[in-house]
Amino acid sequence: MHLTKKIKTLALSSIVLLAATPVMGQDLLARQAPVDKKVRAVDTLALQSIMEREEAASPAASLYQDWDNRYAHKATELPETYRIDLRDFCMPTPSRVITSNFGARWGRMHKGLDIKVYIGDTIRAAFSGKVRVVKYEAKGYGNYVVIRHHNGLETIYGHMSKQLVRENQVVRAGDPIGLGGNTGRSTGSHLHFETRLCGVALNPALFFDFKAQDVTGDFYTFRKSTIDRESAQATRLRGKNDGGGYRQEDVTGRASSTAQQSQQRSSGAARFHKVQAGETAYSIARKYNISVEKLAEMNHLGKDLRIRPGQLLKYS
Numbered sequence: 001m002h003l004t005k006k007i008k009t010l011a012l013s014s015i016v017l018l019a020a021t022p023v024m025g026q027d028l029l030a031r032q033a034p035v036d037k038k039v040r041a042v043d044t045l046a047l048q049s050i051m052e053r054e055e056a057a058s059p060a061a062s063l064y065q066d067w068d069n070r071y072a073h074k075a076t077e078l079p080e081t082y083r084i085d086l087r088d089f090c091m092p093t094p095s096r097v098i099t100s101n102f103g104a105r106w107g108r109m110h111k112g113l114d115i116k117v118y119i120g121d122t123i124r125a126a127f128s129g130k131v132r133v134v135k136y137e138a139k140g141y142g143n144y145v146v147i148r149h150h151n152g153l154e155t156i157y158g159h160m161s162k163q164l165v166r167e168n169q170v171v172r173a174g175d176p177i178g179l180g181g182n183t184g185r186s187t188g189s190h191l192h193f194e195t196r197l198c199g200v201a202l203n204p205a206l207f208f209d210f211k212a213q214d215v216t217g218d219f220y221t222f223r224k225s226t227i228d229r230e231s232a233q234a235t236r237l238r239g240k241n242d243g244g245g246y247r248q249e250d251v252t253g254r255a256s257s258t259a260q261q262s263q264q265r266s267s268g269a270a271r272f273h274k275v276q277a278g279e280t281a282y283s284i285a286r287k288y289n290i291s292v293e294k295l296a297e298m299n300h301l302g303k304d305l306r307i308r309p310g311q312l313l314k315y316s
Contacts, residue, residue, distance in 0.1 A: 059129050060152045063198055069133055069167050072146055072156060075199040082197065082222045085151040086207055086215040090124050090174035092157065093117050093191055096211050099274060099310065101235050102203040111201035112156065112194035115210060116312060117180035119161050119189045125177050126155050126208075131169045141192065142184020145177050153207075154199070158192035159183050188311040197222060205234035272312045281305040288315040 058067045065076065093115055100114035117123070129149035136143050141158035145165060148154045161181025165171060182189040195204045207220055216234075223230075273284055281301065285292045296305060298314045307313065 059148045059150045063152050064148070067132065067148075072133055072135070072137075072141065072144065073154070073196055073199045073201075078198050078200055078224050079222070080224050082152060084153060084197075084207070084220045084222060085218070086220055087218050088173055089127055089215050091208065091210070091213050092124055092126050092155075092193055093121060093180070094213065095121070095191075096213065098210055098239065099190060099312065101239050102201075102205060102231065103235060109201075112158075112192050113204045113208075113210070114310075115191045115193055117189060117191045119179070119181050121180035122176050123157055123160060123178040123180060123191060125171045125173055125175045127151060127153065128172045129170075131165045131167055131171060131177070134163050134165060134167050137184055140185055142186060143178065143181060144184075144192075147171065147177070152197060154196045156192075156194035156196065158194075159186045159190060187308040202227065203231040203234050205238040206231060209238050211238060271314070271316045273315050275307050275309055275311045275313060277309045279307070279309075281307055284313060284315070290315060 058064070063079070063082075068074075095115050095117050097116040098113055099116050100110060102113055103110060125147055127147075127149040129147045131145060132148050132154070133144070133146035135141075141156070143160045143163055144156060144158040145160070145163055146154060146156050157178055159181055160178035161183060162179045163177065164179070165175075165177045171177065180189055180191055186192075193204055195202050195207055202222070207216055208214075209216055273288070275284070281292055281295055282305075284307075285295045288295075292305065295301070295313065295315060301307070
């Protein structure tokens, strides 16, 4: 009888223990779930931090195999399609005057836009990124800067009188990177501005509308199969100003004050003529009914009155 009672007690204890085990397991899982969630959150933050450090060290590393300060550009294989983020931009200069478009020019390919600026005008980074090259090239870009951006583009700023950044410096959109100039292979002060993807020159007019001082959209989707057609269309839409006679405010991008506007109305606003092949100082002076001496004085021409195609001459 005593043995039977012990067996019943042992059986009852076993049943209670077996019934309690799933509950204890569930309690353990319930306690473990928040811990797992926190671990995953920590892992995600750590991974994000690592990715941000890598991106800062080498922007757009998924597109570019290396980070090399020795060359201005080196063409590599273009993706079939690539979405370029144009938000958080800054126009490199407030000038609205394009003096030379992207495309064939004088028997060779002009791989950027020439934008009229004056010596000493501030040139700014178009997007945030990291400065890859700061160099001088006597027979080409003159003083130039190359920046690789997080959106995949690289921008080149040429013919500057002075660079204000150093290689491997991190910059934000709008940071001053140089001053307008006339260095290197240049005919008059201007900014030579290039946009490249994987080292391949793309028409900056695909992304920037200098006349409107704005980008063409929040995003631009590059497609290798249609890029030539889209580039030509962009030039037609946002090409250089027709003819000569640029206004001062078009070039500087700054509106004149009321007093200045009044003075300009009475004395005539400053206007410019872009020299064409075959033109001389005499023919230009005659065209605008001024003396050659006056034209030479306003533009600081030497005694030989030498001018070059593409040069901008002030005539009033």
